[in-house]
Amino acid sequence: MRPVGLKSYDKYTKKAVFECSVPGTRGHKRIRKVVKVESWDDLEKKLSAFRHSVQHPEQAITLPGDIPTLRAYVATAWESISSRLSDAKRKNQHAQLEQHITPALGNVRIDQVTIAHLEDFVSVMQRKRHDERAYSNATINSCLHLLRKILKHAWRRRVLADYPLREKLPLLPEPIVQNELTVDEREAFLASFHDEAGFRAHFIATALASRAERKHQPPNAQSDYVTYAFERFAWSKPLFILALYTGLRRSDLRLLKWTSIDLHAGVIRLVMRKTKRSVLLPIVPRVRAALETCRGRTVMSEYVLVTPDGRPYAESTIKRYFKTAKALAGITRRFRFHDQRHTFASTLASKGINSFTLRDLLGHTSTRTTERYARPSAEALDAVARALA
Structure with a gap:
């Protein structure tokens, strides 16, 4: 006969789950360990110690167990935690763990992490500096x-009997990024x-300027080298x-196939590639013209957007061309490659496309x-201002 309070026992992992009703709650509140x-x-x-702690909470005894600290749990479970992340995202989150989270909370047992710990962590982060700048x-x-994410990972795998955070995360307000193109x-x-x-003028001011101190004569703006680069x-x-x-995101564009x-x-x-969701996009005239240009090229590839050598663009090449185009267009404010995606959504929102379609x-x-x-474009706001004038 199973002892009272024993919910389950795994003889292979030697883990037991205890569960009892809290006295006076008529079974509506239960404690699990x-x-x-x-x-x-x-x-x-x-x-027996667990049942005693439930019946006499004022004399609660801490049960010996194998609940690890945050540092120990991450060390053993990181591969599982990060298994669905891209290489760049995994590297970024691992850096956050090593530089910020583990030094502050690494010695706290994961079942004892509270909102108060997170509020203290936020205060510490707001005082820290990186290259003389505060963290955003x-x-x-x-x-x-x-x-x-780490705490939920432990809870879903029954390392924790219960999820320890009962309140909302103390998140800080983030400014809305509005970098869309007009x-x-x-x-x-x-x-x-x-x-x-x-x-050619930009090339002189950037690429050639960095070579001016070389012993051999740097190529001039009219050289074949600069023509090839253009x-x-x-x-x-x-x-x-x-x-x-x-x-489309940069990763989807790079590997877009015919x-x-x-x-x-x-x-x-x-x-x-990021959300694994299927999308259906219309080919507008400007996109059709670009696709026809790509199809008419002599380079053969299964990918749509390739270099003259027939290979998909490297991330570094896209960043370099994007930076050059920004400079030639006279865009000096903050504008990232991903903001082209924001521009696409903002343009459609300004035309009245609903959020479900977007x-x-x-x-x-x-x-x-x-x-x-999806935010109204500058042109849409100007139209509103004119209507109210």
Whole structure:
């Protein structure tokens, strides 16, 4: 006969789950505990201590168990925790653990982490400096989300009998990023890929300037080397057209295949690499022209957007061309490659496209994420101002 309070026992892992109703709650409130036992006698001893702690909470005895500290749990479970992350995301979160979370909370047992610990962690992070700058609220919030992820990982695998955080995370307010391009900026950005004179001047001021102190004569702005560099830069224009008019992420653009393109039906079908959601995007005239340009090239590849050598663009190459196009377009404010995706969503939102349609076009799992992207454009706000004038 199973002893009172013993919910389950695994003889292979030697873990027992104790559970009892709290006196006076008519069974509506229960307490559960996971402990490791060495023998049946040890199990009975710990079960008796557990029942006593439930019946007499004022005399509660801490049950000996194998609940690890945060540092110890992460050391043993990190591969499982990070198994679904991309390499870049895994590296970023591991750095957050090593630099911020473990030094502050590494010695706390994971079943004893409370909201108070997290509030203290936030205070410490707000005082810390990196290159003489304070950490952003977004960085602090990402650390809190990672902590919650670790605790839930332990709870779902029954290392913890109960999830320890009963209140909302003490998240800090994050400023809304509004880096979308205006219509004029978008046209100037795309026109930069045909600005050979501007490219040569920019090349002199950047790439050639860094070679001025070399012993051999650096190439001048009219050399074949600079002409070759401009041709490769101009070749990449379809990549940025698709970024602005499809809203695809950089990883999806780099590895976009011709099998996802249906020019006859006028749609792009693919599964987002990040969210694993299937999306269906219309091929607008500007995107069709860019795709026809890519198809008419002599380079043969299963990928749509490739270099003149027939290989998908490297991340570093995309960043370099994006930075060059920004400079030639005269965009000096903050504008990231991902903001082309924001521009796509903002443009559609300004045209009255609802959030559910935008969610499906962007491949989001929730409209809450879409709402962060979909904001009225500058032109839409000007129209509102004129209507109210």
